[in-house]
Amino acid sequence: MATNYKSGLLALATIGLSTAGLSSCIATLKQDDATLAFYAQKVAPATTATTGIGAFTDTFYKFARANCAECHGASNTPLFAVDNVTSAYGVAKNNTYANFSNPSMSEFVSYAGNNHCGKAGCSGHSSEAEAAITAWAAVENAVAQNGGGNNGGDNGGVIGGGPQGGGANTGALVTTTLNLPANLSTNLTTYTAMRWSLDNLTPASALVKGAYFELEVQKFSATTYRVRYPKIVGLSGAVRITGIHVFAKAASDVGIGVEDIGAGDVWSTDVVTAAVVAKPNGYPASPTAPLALGTGTNQAPTLDSFSMIIGIRSNQDAFTVAFDKIETAVALQPTFASIDANILSTKCVSCHSTNNKNGGYSYSNYTDTLASVSKGNPGASRLYTSTTGTNPSMPTGSLKLTSAETGAISTWITNNAPNN
Ligand code: HEC
Numbered sequence: 001m002a003t004n005y006k007s008g009l010l011a012l013a014t015i016g017l018s019t020a021g022l023s024s025c026i027a028t029l030k031q032d033d034a035t036l037a038f039y040a041q042k043v044a045p046a047t048t049a050t051t052g053i054g055a056f057t058d059t060f061y062k063f064a065r066a067n068c069a070e071c072h073g074a075s076n077t078p079l080f081a082v083d084n085v086t087s088a089y090g091v092a093k094n095n096t097y098a099n100f101s102n103p104s105m106s107e108f109v110s111y112a113g114n115n116h117c118g119k120a121g122c123s124g125h126s127s128e129a130e131a132a133i134t135a136w137a138a139v140e141n142a143v144a145q146n147g148g149g150n151n152g153g154d155n156g157g158v159i160g161g162g163p164q165g166g167g168a169n170t171g172a173l174v175t176t177t178l179n180l181p182a183n184l185s186t187n188l189t190t191y192t193a194m195r196w197s198l199d200n201l202t203p204a205s206a207l208v209k210g211a212y213f214e215l216e217v218q219k220f221s222a223t224t225y226r227v228r229y230p231k232i233v234g235l236s237g238a239v240r241i242t243g244i245h246v247f248a249k250a251a252s253d254v255g256i257g258v259e260d261i262g263a264g265d266v267w268s269t270d271v272v273t274a275a276v277v278a279k280p281n282g283y284p285a286s287p288t289a290p291l292a293l294g295t296g297t298n299q300a301p302t303l304d305s306f307s308m309i310i311g312i313r314s315n316q317d318a319f320t321v322a323f324d325k326i327e328t329a330v331a332l333q334p335t336f337a338s339i340d341a342n343i344l345s346t347k348c349v350s351c352h353s354t355n356n357k358n359g360g361y362s363y364s365n366y367t368d369t370l371a372s373v374s375k376g377n378p379g380a381s382r383l384y385t386s387t388t389g390t391n392p393s394m395p396t397g398s399l400k401l402t403s404a405e406t407g408a409i410s411t412w413i414t415n416n417a418p419n420n
């Protein structure tokens with residue numbers, strides 16, 4: 001099976017272990033409030049600001065001053081990182097560089113990782129930019145919704161009290177913490193499954209009640225794990241998951257000690273639709289231990305076919321997973337409605353709309369979409385060719401489409417691209 005690594009993750013972030021709280025011994029890892037709040041904070045830096053500019057100052061502005069100011073704080077437009085924060089905010093907000101309804105699709109996020117400046121500032125920083133914009137967006141959205149009254153955006157509130165505490169639906173839903181399976185193989189072709197019951201999410205989500213989340217883990221080296229193939233089974237309806245974060249926590253740590261959390265944001269820019277798939281035969285009622293990877297009908301379906309690397313510094317750890325958002329979804333099918341909901345609206349329209357036709361194309365509606373479609377012939381349709389192959393050019397700034405997604409596009413075009 002081909003193995004694709006998301007670029008940039010080999011650079012291991014070095015985050016010192018927290019020594020706070022070492023006085024209490026921890027035999028079984030439990031999910032305490034401090035841990036949850038810490039994970040949530042890593043997903044989106046907290047801000048207690050109640051205004052857009054306040055939130056910007058606490059989050060994205062800090063990021064931009066550190067990574068982009070050399071050019072966008074001096075002479076290169078857009079000037080979103082200048083000394084004067086009011087002026088920077090005006091530029092950052094009054095353009096379409098930040099996408100408050102879908103932070104991962106922000107142009108800032110792709111430019112923070114696309115190496116357009118040839119310097120360290122604009123490469124490998126997409127996750128960080130996205131986390132900053134997510135926190136900033138929560139406040140902007142709350143202000144827009146409530147005329148300025150709500151102090152949204154505090155992610156501690158999201159974890160504690162559900163989306164309303166954050167003012168917008170950008171909170172992290174966090175799984176329980178699971179110890180890594182003992183004796184992980186050092187054979188680099190062998191992965192072991194880990195399973196989380198999604199009944200135990202904090203805050204709970206009715207959309208995934210009864211379902212299980214799995215991923216495969218490998219001991220890649222003495223200091224590194226590799227994870228791949230997140231899967232979900234037992235859903236009662238299709239769900240769309242935005243942002244999957246896998247966090248490693250050293251077993252010797254208590255409380256909030258976490259290693260290389262930045263590299264844990266491996267699927268943070270992804271939006272995936274998990275279709276309804278029954279639990280494979282042989283799933284124990286309660287997932288107390290990782291199940292051997294199934295085969296045939298026991299094989300859990302792949303939610304996303306990319307392999308990822310998590311670089312961590314010890315090999316005796318536990319994983320916690322967080323999801324930015326879980327919503328109902330239209331199941332992926334070869335129809336325009338499904339392709340639009342699952343792919344075009346979520347992964348293309350931020351850069352290809354009627355008013356902003358990058359490369360000359362828009363995916364705002366059916367008629368616009370036909371401009372890059374040759375009915376009956378996927379191979380002659382740029383919608384298909386730009387998103388397919390080993391190194392597709394689209395979408396920029398996030399993972400390539402899955403084979404299920406390009407398959408749906410191909411079948412729809414082969415069927416003469418009806419408006420269905
Ligand atoms: C060394 C200089 C330099 C640094 C550092 C830099 N940029 Fe840029 N940036 C440029 C130049 C030059 C352009 C215009 C050419 C282009 O679009 O590639 C640009 C263009 C952009 C654009 C496109 C604006 C448009 O009108 O479409 C965005 C967005 C952007 N940069 C974001 C960032 C972010 C975010 C960072 C920091 C993470 C960053 N840049 C760091 C030089 C830089």
Ligand code: HEC
Pocket residue numbers: 105106107110343344347348349350351352358359360361372382383386387393394395396397401
């Ligand atoms: C972050 C911004 C961004 C996203 C997201 C994005 N595009 Fe693009 N796209 C561009 C830009 C910029 C261009 C023009 C420059 C180029 O051709 O590389 C472009 C060009 C294109 C082109 C014409 C060039 C070609 O490769 O054939 C097609 C077709 C296209 N995009 C399709 C898509 C589709 C389909 C999606 C969603 C799956 C998507 N794009 C997502 C920014 C984006």
